[in-house]
């Protein structure tokens with residue numbers, strides 16, 4: 001997978017909790033003043049789709065070394081790490097992957113997290129393929145909201161992009177099931193790639209206008225090192241807003257909280273809103289408060305990281321919660337990354353961890 005990991009030095013486990021600037025004692029702030037508000041947890045590195053921009057078939061084939069079961073964090077281990085993050089100020093947890101609904105018993109993990117962390121904002125990102133059956137159990141287990149990825153409403157385009165011939169209709173069924181289960185507001189993620197699905201941008205907006213579902217158009221990013229990213233393939237968010245706004249006038253909306261990833265635009269006629277995620281053309285590193293926990297328990301402080309920190313070794317080595325909290329706080333305080341602000345064609349070629357492993 002091209003991942004390079006740094007095992008935490010044992011001495012680090014004994015670090016005292018660092019004091020944070022302008023934050024409650026024990027809540028870490030990184031070298032650029034960013035708190036640790038969000039945790040994304042990749043619960044599996046496997047997916048049943050082979051989206052060409054994420055897990056291209058030629059790389060993620062039958063010979064691909066997916067993680068063996070023993071290397072994957074158990075639900076108990078995930079809950080423990082989440083609890084420690086919560087103690088460090090994390091307010092939001094997103095389960096992702098890979099495809100998180102492929103992880104057997106995912107609703108049990110949701111229930112465990114909910115029981116342990118009643119006040120946390122708990123959400124999940126999925127390709128929607130198994131959502132029809134799982135939407136209700138996930139809601140009943142305590143999931144707050146859900147984001148479903150859907151790159152096109154045109155069946156031919158969608159089947160080509162997921163590269164496993166999966167039909168749009170089944171994702172739409174999953175979306176409706178999520179809505180009916182009360183996992184609202186349902187968000188719909190569309191990665192826009194020039195010449196591949198950008199002709200679908202306005203159709204997508206039109207389809208979900210007035211439904212309460214929020215489409216978020218995502219700039220194609222140079223995550224990992226297998227998706228052949230080129231700047232020319234990126235449709236800047238400003239162009240998305242222009243295209244959608246040309247059909248349905250849009251008004252800029254305020255962020256709901258500091259550091260919100262998507263820039264929000266409301267339909268002027270009150271039919272709801274869209275979001276644009278501009279990691280490439282308008283980097284939002286300055287307000288990034290997200291940590292990522294890989295399927296095998298490595299902590300990453302940037303989606304574009306080349307290395308992570310081996311928390312699993314600590315967990316399985318007997319470290320207690322204080323030691324774990326001290327280590328995480330220490331890692332966060334040392335964080336200075338701002339990849340999207342310094343991206344060039346050259347940095348894009350660097351070997352970065354794959355999104356399916358680190359968690360999208």
Ligand code: SAM
Pocket residue numbers: 047053054096097098099100125126127128147148149189190191218219220221222223227355356359360
């Ligand atoms: N399997 C789940 C899904 O399909 O939503 C969760 C994991 S997926 C890696 C999370 C999100 O990352 C999806 O919305 C996906 O479209 C997006 N994504 C993957 N590769 C991307 C890329 N190169 N640029 C932008 N977004 C990407």
